[in-house]
Amino acid sequence: MKYFQQITATLLLCSLSITLGFGQSKTLLDKVIGQVGGEFILLSEIEQQYHYYKENFPQEVHPINTRCEILENIMAQNLLVNQAKLDSVIVSWEEVDMQIEARVERIVQQMGGDISAFEEFYGMTIDQVKADQRQPLRNQLLAERMQMQVTANVRATPSEVVDFFNSIPRDSLPFYNSEVQIAELVMFPEANQETREQTLNRITEFRNQIISGQRSFEEIARTFSDDVGSGRQGGNLGWQRRGTFVAEFEATVFNLEPGEISDPIETEFGFHIIELLERRGNNINARHILLTPRVSTEDRELTRNHLDSIRTMIIRDSIPFDQAVRIFGSDKAQSYHNGGRVVNNMTGNTFFEVGELEPDVYFAIIDLQVGEISEVIEFTDRSGDRKYKIFELISRTRPHRANLQQDYAKIRELATEYKRAQKFNKWLMNRLSDTYINVHKMYHECPNIEFWLGESKDMAEFEHLPYPMDDGTGLN
Incomplete structure (x- = not known):
């Protein structure tokens, strides 16, 4: 059963981000090479993933072992999918389509927004890619939901954490x-009221010019819109599904009639006017013009000084750091909803090795004592927007071997993952004994396939598949 822990850890590698990474490849005539319950496994699934790993991790790929590992992962996912369908786990097609839209959009953006480059790379149109990925992504989501359902509410108790720690050999x-x-309090400088009013008046005048016919929507969008991407397209945002936009924008655009131009509205990005071009149910085709109020040097200095005064209040014990975050911090910062505590995206916890910190953060906190507050630091993000931060050093540890006193939270996470793996392994064993499993004989030399087949209530070493397809490989 030990290898099941590996399956659990790598179960969902067959995500859209990977399957979309295959790009163009030689067409493979397909055949069924396995079955888990009502779910079939195709030769193309294994070969596509194998070629992806071969191209991206050539030093780690073995022509037989890697294919065997891929097959086992697919079998584990199909076992989850099969049970999810039996248990009526729900994943709507609307949710699937929204995720595909978001993932494809992200890949297109990584390609500089060049749709033709995307379609050339994948050898399919965007619509064909989306259609091709619907069922695989739905299966992935079903497997995730089923796995979460199996291990829901599994937590290691304090005594289990201690027992887990004591079971690990000291060496x-x-x-x-x-x-x-560390914790942070983040503030973004905002344009002053006079600048905001000037920007609102300007976009109102643009709307009046469009309605009176003096200028076209496209001309103003291309010339003046601060949304450069859509501005190049005359403000056109293309077809978008409900849930794509921020709340204020979405509430407005879905209440427009085709051809109607909204009054100016304000979002976190600035002031917009929106024209609805067409609507089909929960999908709309619209265009907009965005004007963002300019933040002046004086506005930035006011924000810096305000944050410095908040820092003084915290140092004088007038207000706790986490309370200052809730009152004065920007809710656009991820840390805002965590009392200012910064989460390490690599580990999911709040601990950072010193070398993992960004250089500006490192130099801000390196000389602090625990509980001390940094000076105000200015940061500039990728879009060129500036923000100001102060940091609190919550804790610092010296290099050490793991122990319960200093590392209880980490050990608790490890103990919980171990407990979840045990629960999931037990579930797998029970499901295997109740599930029909069938694997083509050419994979019977894989190290763990005998176990899968031996635990299944019903299996067949088939040479003739349920519906064989001649792929010209001679493997039928």
Whole structure:
């Protein structure tokens, strides 16, 4: 059963982000090479993933072992999918389509917004890619939901954490480098009221010019819109599904009639006017013009000074740091909803090895004592927008071998994952004994296939598949 822990960890590698990474490949005439319950496994699924790994991780690929590992992962996912369907786990096609839209959009953006480059790389139109990925993504989501359902509410108790820690040989305990926990309070400078009113008046005048016929929507969008991407297209946003836009924009655009131009509205991005071109149910085709009020040097200095005064209040114990975050911090910062505590995206917890910190953050906190507050630091994001931060150093550890006193939270996470793996392994064993499993004989040499077949209530070493397809490989 040990290898099931590996399956659990790698179960969902067959996500859209990977399957979309295959690009153009030699056409493979397909055949069924396995069955788990009512779910079939195709030769093309294994070969596509194999070629992806071969292209991206050539040093780690073995022509037989890698294919065997891929097959086992697909079998595990199909076992989850099969049970999800039996248990009526719900994943709507609307949810699937929204996720595909978002993922395809992200890939297109990574290609500089060049749709023709996307279609040339994948050898399909965008619509064909979306259609091709609907069922695989739905199966992935079903498997995720089923796995979450199996391990829901599994948590290691304090006594289980201690037992787990004591079961690890001392020479096997991990060695942790120096780590810190930090909290941040983030403020974004805003344009002053006079600038905001000038921007609102300007976009109102643009709307009047469009309605009176003095100028076209497209001309103003191309010349003046601060949304450069849509501006190049005359403000056109293309077909979008409900849920794509921020709340204020969406509430407005879905209440327009085709051809109607909205009054100016304000979102976090600035002031917009929107024209609805066409609507089909929950999908709309619209265009907009965006004007963003300019933040002046004086506005930035006011924000810096305000944050510095908040820092003084915290240092004088007039207000706790987490309360200051809730009152004065920007809710656009991820840390806002965590009392200012910064989460390490690599690990999912709040600990950072010192070397993992961004240079500006490192130099801001490196000389602080635990509980001290940094000076105000200015940051510039990728879009060129500036923001100001202060940091609190919550904790700092020296390099050390794992122990319960310093690393209880981490050990608790490891113990919980171990407990979840045990629960999931037990579930897998029970499902295997109740599930029909069938694998083509050419994969019977895979190390763990005998186990899968031996645990299944019904299996067949078939040479003739349920509906064989001659692929010209001679493997039928």
